[in-house]
Amino acid sequence: MDLKPNHNSPVLADSVPVNKSRLGLSSNLVPYSASATGYSSGMYLTIPRRKPSKLDDVRASGWLDAMQSSSPPRKKLNKDFSFDSELDEAESAYRNWVMKYPSAFTSFEQITTYAKGKKIALFLDYDGTLSPIVDNPDRAFMSSAMRTAVRNVAKHFPTAIISGRCRDKVCEFVGLAELHYAGSHGMDIMGPVRESEFDSDNPNSIRSTDKQGKEVILFQPASEFLPMIDEVFRSLVVSTNDIKGAKVENNKFCVSVHYRLVDEEFWPTIAEIVHDILKGYPKLKLTHGRKVLEIRPVIDWNKGKAVEFLLESLGLNNRDDVLPIYVGDDKTDEDAFKVLREGNRGYGILVSSIPKETNALYSLKDPSEVKEFLKSLVKWKKTAAI
Numbered sequence: 001m002d003l004k005p006n007h008n009s010p011v012l013a014d015s016v017p018v019n020k021s022r023l024g025l026s027s028n029l030v031p032y033s034a035s036a037t038g039y040s041s042g043m044y045l046t047i048p049r050r051k052p053s054k055l056d057d058v059r060a061s062g063w064l065d066a067m068q069s070s071s072p073p074r075k076k077l078n079k080d081f082s083f084d085s086e087l088d089e090a091e092s093a094y095r096n097w098v099m100k101y102p103s104a105f106t107s108f109e110q111i112t113t114y115a116k117g118k119k120i121a122l123f124l125d126y127d128g129t130l131s132p133i134v135d136n137p138d139r140a141f142m143s144s145a146m147r148t149a150v151r152n153v154a155k156h157f158p159t160a161i162i163s164g165r166c167r168d169k170v171c172e173f174v175g176l177a178e179l180h181y182a183g184s185h186g187m188d189i190m191g192p193v194r195e196s197e198f199d200s201d202n203p204n205s206i207r208s209t210d211k212q213g214k215e216v217i218l219f220q221p222a223s224e225f226l227p228m229i230d231e232v233f234r235s236l237v238v239s240t241n242d243i244k245g246a247k248v249e250n251n252k253f254c255v256s257v258h259y260r261l262v263d264e265e266f267w268p269t270i271a272e273i274v275h276d277i278l279k280g281y282p283k284l285k286l287t288h289g290r291k292v293l294e295i296r297p298v299i300d301w302n303k304g305k306a307v308e309f310l311l312e313s314l315g316l317n318n319r320d321d322v323l324p325i326y327v328g329d330d331k332t333d334e335d336a337f338k339v340l341r342e343g344n345r346g347y348g349i350l351v352s353s354i355p356k357e358t359n360a361l362y363s364l365k366d367p368s369e370v371k372e373f374l375k376s377l378v379k380w381k382k383t384a385a386i
């Protein structure tokens, strides 16, 4: 089966910009200028080397570059108070990008033609996909129009939310009991019980009940990391306490360190703090999100694996008559796009208003386009059923 739209779709890597430090040319390997050199007591010219600082560590690891590139640059006004040519360039770059990753709207017919006779399974990320990105993560509410769109779509297609947030928090934000939820980037899944698949010996899989009293399976592949994550969360809260605007969020199996409201001057300090704490925890790793550093266990589990797990528990995995669609905006969603893209299993839709490297096949500009796309799916399903 060929799900690809009509474009060459390169599989691309991490979008951290390439610079000297990523190429291993860290600043302490570069000779200093003449003014910094001196003669030793002997005859030889020596080049004093600065002791590598913590800042070098975070630079060399590419963290600072990634932090700086984790959100679109601000639009600039020129002295005539009109947007300068950078904007035109940005627009034309976006137009070129959309040719490579067509809008799921303009390709709607292509998508639905392929979906005819198939069962669509829908996977939705939360922040930046169902809710717009806002300064305060505790106030990233979904509009009631979006909630209605998600509720309606879930009446026709099995629908799951897969978020980096703690599962309870994202359940509360979405507020729809009829959906399936995976929190902590897929490391905390509440899915339906499938007797045939339930492995009672698997310590990561336990039977539980949801808030409505329905029997469910809780799959938590990183459960052993809970005390460690909690410890790191507490250390980070203490260490970032004096940095204005910094916010540490406990997402149960991972921790988010937000720097959206931190003055850029202090971003290196945030990076150093996280870097230092992580040094003591080799079983934890760092990933980058939208103005957020995310600490999570080094386990082979991600949003892509969560999609596969949910498809399996819904009895929809490896079926030619099933079309999974995943909509997301962030780097962590790339794992899910990749799973769907490899083996032409389904469609990934990246939500972005700026060009980004992605494994998705289609794009949508922002959450309001996501809402319209969901509504269109419902409309199509209703007319297709007549």
Ligand SMILES: O=P(O)(O)OC[C@H]1O[C@H](O[C@H]2O[C@H](CO)[C@@H](O)[C@H](O)[C@H]2O)[C@H](O)[C@@H](O)[C@@H]1O
Binding pocket: 125, 126, 127, 128, 132, 133, 134, 135, 136, 137, 140, 162, 163, 164, 165, 249, 251, 256, 258, 260, 289, 290, 291, 292, 294, 330, 332
């Ligand atoms: O997988 P997601 O549902 O997209 O969650 C990823 C992270 O989203 C949240 O942070 C982001 O959205 C905030 C609210 O708009 C914004 O303030 C922040 O800068 C963004 O990074 C959430 O707070 C994190 O815990 C999630 O990991």
